[in-house]
Amino acid sequence: MSKAMKRRPRLYVASVDDIRKGRATDVYFARTRRILEAKGLCDTIVRAEFHAYSLPKGYEWAVFAGLEEALAILEGRHVNVYAMREGTIFKPVEPLMVIEGPYCEFAELETAILGALRHETSVATKAARIRLAAGDKTVLFFGLRSVHPALAPMVDRAAYIGGCDSVSGLLSKEFLDLEPRGTMPHALIILFGDPVEAWKAFDEVVEPDVPRIALVDTFYDERYEALLAARTLGSKLFGVRLDTPSSRRGNMRRIVEEIRWTLDIHGYKDVKIIVSGGLDEDSIAELKDLVDAFGVGTSIAFPPSIDISMDIVEVKRDDKWIPITKRGKLPGMKQVYRCKPLNDVIVPWGETPSHVCNDGSEPRPLLEKVMEDGRIVVELPSVKDVREYVLLQLEELSKQ
Incomplete structure (x- = not known):
C-alpha cells in the first residue's frame, strides 16, 4: 500500500x-x-x-x-x-x-x-440588503452548508448582525447566545417515505415550543401537500415551507398564490407560508407581499x-x-x-x-x-x- x-x-x-x-x-x-x-x-x-x-x-x-x-x-x-x-x-x-x-x-x-x-x-452587508428587500417579513439564515464548517459561528454572527431574524446553526447557542431555528429537511420525509408520517413524527418528538412548519414539496404538488399538512396537524400547524428546486419551480409567485388561495378557502388563513432556496434581493422583492418568511442561504453566505x-x-x-x-x-x-x-x-x-x-x-x-x-x-x-x-x-x- x-x-x-x-x-x-x-x-x-x-x-x-x-x-x-x-x-x-x-x-x-x-x-x-x-x-x-x-x-x-x-x-x-x-x-x-x-x-x-x-x-x-x-x-x-x-x-x-x-x-x-x-x-x-x-x-x-x-x-x-x-x-x-x-x-x-x-x-x-x-x-x-x-x-x-x-x-x-x-x-x-x-x-x-x-x-x-x-x-x-x-x-453582514448582503444580509442587510436582504433585510431591506424583505421589509417587515421574517428572514431566516440557512446558509451554513455553503461555507467551511469551521466558519459556522462566524457566518451565523455576521448574518444576524446584518439583520437576519434568526440563524440555524446549533453552535450559535454557545457562541452567540442565539436560539437556533429551522424547520425540517427533505431527508426526514424521504426516510419515512410519507410526508404525513414525517409531519406527525416531528410533532410527537420535537419540543412543543418549536413552531410546526411542514416542508411541503417532497413528493407531490406543493398545493396538495400544503393542504394535506394543514389537515394533518390542524391548529398546531404554524406554517408550510416551500424549497422547490429550480427545475420544478416554473412561476414561483403563481405557486405561492395558489397555495395561499387554497389554504384560505379551506379555513387555514392563519397558516404562514415560508419560501427558501436560491433567494436574493430581487426574488424576495417579487414575493414579499405574499410570503410571510424567507429562508436565505447561499446568497448571504457566499456574497x-x-x-x-x-x-x-x-x-x-x-x-x-x-x-x-x-x-x-x-x-x-x-x-x-x-x-x-x-x-x-x-x-x-x-x-x-x-x-x-x-x-x-x-x-x-x-x-x-x-x-x-x-x-x-x-x-x-x-x-x-x-x-x-x-x-x-x-x-x-x-x-x-
Whole structure:
C-alpha cells in the first residue's frame, strides 16, 4: 500500500493559537519581519488604515463587521486601535479601523485581520440588503452548508448582525447566545417515505415550543401537500415551507398564490407560508407581499466581496508623524464625521468639519479609540446590540 493511501484524513483548520500568533499569514509578511529585524527597522511606529476603496457593482454602502474578532487577534500586542463601531454602515474610501504602533507588533497579523473583516463585512452587508428587500417579513439564515464548517459561528454572527431574524446553526447557542431555528429537511420525509408520517413524527418528538412548519414539496404538488399538512396537524400547524428546486419551480409567485388561495378557502388563513432556496434581493422583492418568511442561504453566505485592504498611511520619525502611502491611496490618518443618515465627510485626524448637519446638530465622529497598548478600552456590545444598531441605520436609510 502506498504512503498516500496510508495517510489519515484531516480537517484543514487553523487554530485560535495559530491565528493570534501570526502563523495563519502570507509568507511575505514573515519575510518582511525578518528583513526589518535584520536592518533595525522593526520598531518603526506606523499608522495602518483599513478601508474599502470600492464596493461591488450596485452597492452604495456596506456594513462594518468583524471588529470583535480583529480585536481578539490584536489583544496583548503593543498597539492602539481606533475604529468605527461594529455595525456602522459606511461608504467607499472611509477609514474603518486604524492600528497604531510598531509595525512588527502586527506585521504577520494583517492577513488574519483582513480575512476576518472582509468576510464578516461581506456577509453582514448582503444580509442587510436582504433585510431591506424583505421589509417587515421574517428572514431566516440557512446558509451554513455553503461555507467551511469551521466558519459556522462566524457566518451565523455576521448574518444576524446584518439583520437576519434568526440563524440555524446549533453552535450559535454557545457562541452567540442565539436560539437556533429551522424547520425540517427533505431527508426526514424521504426516510419515512410519507410526508404525513414525517409531519406527525416531528410533532410527537420535537419540543412543543418549536413552531410546526411542514416542508411541503417532497413528493407531490406543493398545493396538495400544503393542504394535506394543514389537515394533518390542524391548529398546531404554524406554517408550510416551500424549497422547490429550480427545475420544478416554473412561476414561483403563481405557486405561492395558489397555495395561499387554497389554504384560505379551506379555513387555514392563519397558516404562514415560508419560501427558501436560491433567494436574493430581487426574488424576495417579487414575493414579499405574499410570503410571510424567507429562508436565505447561499446568497448571504457566499456574497460579493467587500474588498477591505490595509495600508500604512503615516510613519513616525523623530516624534513627528509623516503622511505617506502608496499611490492611489490618501496619505495621513483620517476621521469620518457623519450627519444622519449617511452624509459623511472625511477629514485629516485632529481636524473637525466646519459645517453643521441639516437638523442643526454637530457632525458626529465615527472612529474612536477601542484598544490601548493591547488592552480593549471599550465595552464590547452583544451580537443583539450590534444588530439593533444596524437595523436603526437601515430604517434611517429607507426613509431617504
